Amino acid sequence: MATYKKRGYKPKKEKVVEEAIEETFDESQSDVAKAFDGLDEAANKSEQWIEKNSRPLFYGLVAIAGLILAYLLYTKFIAEPTEIEASNELAYPRTFFDQAETAAGVKADSLYTLGLEGGDGKYGFLDIASTFSGTKAGNIANYYAGISYLKMKNYKEAIEYLSKFSSDDELLGPTALGAIGDAFADINQPKDALDYYEKAANKQANDFTTPLFLFKAGQTAMQLNEFSKAESLFTQIKDNYATTQIGRNIDKYINSAKYAQ
Structure with missing residues (x-):
């Protein structure tokens, strides 16, 4: 017996898939529509807020x-x-x-x-x-x-x-702090002097003011019997500024601080 397929006939499985696709598409369209509705609503609220606050905004600008x-x-x-x-x-x-x-x-x-x-x-x-x-x-x-x-x-x-x-100037900044240290040293306030000498040494690293104020700080630490601190300060000169005038003779000060401990 001859067989034939009816025109327009679709297997049940294909029909279910198609219906699922159509349903998903409809849901997507619905989500997009909702999103646009949300944007419209937000835009309307923004316009209303601007209209309501236009005068304060203008005065603010x-x-x-x-x-x-x-x-x-x-x-x-x-x-x-x-x-x-x-x-x-x-x-x-x-x-x-x-x-x-x-x-x-x-x-x-x-x-x-x-x-x-x-x-x-x-x-x-x-x-x-x-x-x-x-x-x-x-x-x-x-x-x-x-x-x-x-x-x-x-x-x-x-x-x-x-x-x-x-001042952040390489020389003026440290010099001013060191001068305060000198003033405290001259009125016999060595602890304050030491504090400012260290600030001066650390303000701006250079081959002139840094070894100078490290040296003054070291000498002041020796005066305060802070020999370990003095050794550390003198050693910084040896490690970083050995070629400067102060650095060339720093070993004897390191040894003095070391043996005084």
């Missing part, structure tokens, strides 16, 4: 723009001119400071005093540090004032002004 503009105007018309003025004022007392560095005795003290206090209507370091506080020139005026007082043996004032000075 205006305030931010105003702050930026004020900062730019302050920098251009106040900060920069003030910085230039302070820098120009600094030239006068520095002349006396430089002269004092090559003088001695009463003459040197008189020149340091002129540098500190100014004259002939010109500012000295003290005036510049106070009047132009916050400027680079005001900051450096603290340094010069502190060093001037240190040279005049006014140690309290030296510590005060040098403590106000801050």
Whole structure:
């Protein structure tokens, strides 16, 4: 007997698979629709929030723009001119400071005093540090004032002004800290001196200030009978700065600290 397949007939298994695919597709479409509905809802809420808060947002943007503009105007018309003025004022007392560095005795003290206090209507370091506080020139005026007082043996004032000075300069930063250490050493406060000598040595590593203040720290530690610490400080010089002037003779100090323990 002849057999034939009915037109359009599908096996039961294929029909089940097709129905499953159609069902999955319908679910996917539903999920996509829900996602778009969620996005629409979020967008509507965002629009409503913006409409509700449009005035505060506007005022906020205006305030931010105003702050930026004020900062730019302050920098251009106040900060920069003030910085230039302070820098120009600094030239006068520095002349006396430089002269004092090559003088001695009463003459040197008189020149340091002129540098500190100014004259002939010109500012000295003290005036510049106070009047132009916050400027680079005001900051450096603290340094010069502190060093001037240190040279005049006014140690309290030296510590005060040098403590106000801050710098990441390779030489000035460590030198200022070391000068505070010198001031404490001269008023017989060796523990404070040791602290500042170590700060100075660790401020900016270089072949000049670092071995110098490590050496001063070591000597101060010896004075405090902290012989192990002194040996460690002297050894740092030997390990890292052996070719410097201080480093060439450091062995005898290491041995002194070692045998004192």
